[in-house]
Amino acid sequence: LRKGVLEGGCWYYRSLGSREEAQEHWPELAEGPEDVGERLAQVTGWLAERDGSALLFVADKRTSIRLAREIAARAQLPPAENALRRLEALEPTQAVRCLRELAARGVAFHNADLQFDERDAIERGFAEGDLSALVCTSTLAMGVNLPARNVVVDVRRWRAGPHGGSPTLVAITRAEFENMAGRAGRLGYEERFGRAVLIADSQLRRHILAQSYLEGEFDRLQPRLGDRAPLQQICLLMGSRAAAGDAGLVGAWRRTLTAHGCGRPPEVLPADLEDAARTAASEGLLEEDQSCGWRASSLGCLCGASGLSPRSFLRLVAAARAAQGEPPSDHEAVLVAALSEEAQAIPLARVSEAQRFVSELEDISSPVDELRWE
Numbered sequence: 001l002r003k004g005v006l007e008g009g010c011w012y013y014r015s016l017g018s019r020e021e022a023q024e025h026w027p028e029l030a031e032g033p034e035d036v037g038e039r040l041a042q043v044t045g046w047l048a049e050r051d052g053s054a055l056l057f058v059a060d061k062r063t064s065i066r067l068a069r070e071i072a073a074r075a076q077l078p079p080a081e082n083a084l085r086r087l088e089a090l091e092p093t094q095a096v097r098c099l100r101e102l103a104a105r106g107v108a109f110h111n112a113d114l115q116f117d118e119r120d121a122i123e124r125g126f127a128e129g130d131l132s133a134l135v136c137t138s139t140l141a142m143g144v145n146l147p148a149r150n151v152v153v154d155v156r157r158w159r160a161g162p163h164g165g166s167p168t169l170v171a172i173t174r175a176e177f178e179n180m181a182g183r184a185g186r187l188g189y190e191e192r193f194g195r196a197v198l199i200a201d202s203q204l205r206r207h208i209l210a211q212s213y214l215e216g217e218f219d220r221l222q223p224r225l226g227d228r229a230p231l232q233q234i235c236l237l238m239g240s241r242a243a244a245g246d247a248g249l250v251g252a253w254r255r256t257l258t259a260h261g262c263g264r265p266p267e268v269l270p271a272d273l274e275d276a277a278r279t280a281a282s283e284g285l286l287e288e289d290q291s292c293g294w295r296a297s298s299l300g301c302l303c304g305a306s307g308l309s310p311r312s313f314l315r316l317v318a319a320a321r322a323a324q325g326e327p328p329s330d331h332e333a334v335l336v337a338a339l340s341e342e343a344q345a346i347p348l349a350r351v352s353e354a355q356r357f358v359s360e361l362e363d364i365s366s367p368v369d370e371l372r373w374e
Contacts, residue, residue: 001015001193001194001195001196002016002185003016003181003195003196003214004196004210004214005197005198005210006026006029006198006199007205008030009025009027009028009030010023010024010026011023011026011195011197012206012210013195014214016185026046029042029043029046036154037066037067040056040067040152040154041067042074043152044056044067044133045077046075047150047152047197048071048075048077048106049075049077049132052148052149053126053129053132053149054132054148054150054151055126055134055136055140055150055151055152056135057136057137057138057152057153057180058154059156059157064109064111065098065111067109067135068102068108068109068135069102072102072106075106077105077132079103079104079105079106080125080131080132082130083099083103083121083122083125084100086120086124086125087099087100087118087121088100090117090118090121093115095113095115095118096118099118099121099122103125103131106133107133107135108122109122109136110122110135110140111136111137122134134148138172138176138180146183147183147194148184149184149195150184150195151181151184152197152199153177153180153181153197153198155198155209156169156170156172157170160227173219174212174213174217175219177213181196198213221257223256223257223261230275230276231276231280232310233273234277234310235280235300235303235304235313236304237249237256237304238300238303238304239304239305240252240255240304242255243295243296243300243304244296245295246291246292248289248292248293248295249292250267250268250292250293253269254266268293277294280300280310283310283314284297284300285303299317309340311341312340312341312342315336316337316340319336
């Protein structure tokens with residue numbers, strides 16, 4: 001594996017095995033667009049055209065689609081015939097239609113919005129060498145065994161603010177870069193070397209990137225549970241086996257890195273979590289237990305495993321109870337899902353109308369309970 005930084009038309013790299021430092025000259029890339037996204041697309045398309053498969057990691061789902069289209073317009077890549085056949089067998093959703101258009105140009109995107117069958121078609125196409133370029137979010141670096149000849153990484157990522165605040169654009173960590181770079185140069189998959197490429201627009205920027213991601217130390221592990229609102233922390237804890245077992249909620253919390261960051265974890269929940277636990281219990285998510293204090297109910301275990309905010313989960317529960325065992329129609333299910341906090345956080349093309357629609361629905365005193373399901 002060779003990891004390095006591209007500045008102009010010269011790629012300065014370090015070999016992971018020998019620690020050799022050298023350069024590769026790519027004069028075709030000496031001049032490039034000023035826009036960061038277009039530059040990433042230019043480099044990825046050029047590598048895919050001339051030297052095998054190329055993965056591009058970007059900051060978010062919307063960018064993955066935009067830059068896949070940019071690569072398809074710039075690069076001359078062969079059509080992905082196998083991927084096209086698999087995609088043609090799937091339900092013609094908007095995502096599938098877009099993927100088919102891109103696959104005809106040898107390109108695809110991969111993000112968390114894709115269904116399992118869609119992701120499977122794309123992953124198999126790239127692993128077989130059918131797809132030449134794949135633009136993806138960081139989810140592909142976590143547990144997906146998908147090697148590539150070249151990996152290009154955008155070091156910017158969105159991070160959620162504390163307690164559900166607005167996300168901010170920050171630099172990825174050294175560990176995150178290693179996860180992404182590790183898609184290239186896989187032993188047994190590639191007889192030659194693989195490349196992990198960062199892009200700099202100046203000599204100073206090149207030195208900063210090299211120091212941060214090729215030479216720097218790994219960040220210390222930081223607890224993240226405490227960054228969430230207390231009720232959200234309780235819901236996440238309820239998703240662990242300990243919370244539903246003999247250890248209870250306190251036992252689940254004492255096993256977290258957040259609790260150990262306080263020194264020796266105390267035998268009781270902090271005051272803010274205890275208050276949140278009472279709120280959760282009032283909604284039937286927790287049960288009192290003489291031996292361990294609080295224990296997750298069956299409903300609480302489901303809440304913890306769902307990944308939803310407590311408000312969104314309880315709104316879905318209310319809708320299910322109002323249905324009295326009758327399955328909702330597609331329109332009714334979409335309406336209830338649209339009322340969730342997660343759905344409302346999705347950027348829409350016509351945000352003002354969407355917000356007005358949601359606000360009108362929320363003016364109803366009890367919007368879910370008053371829905372008629374027939």
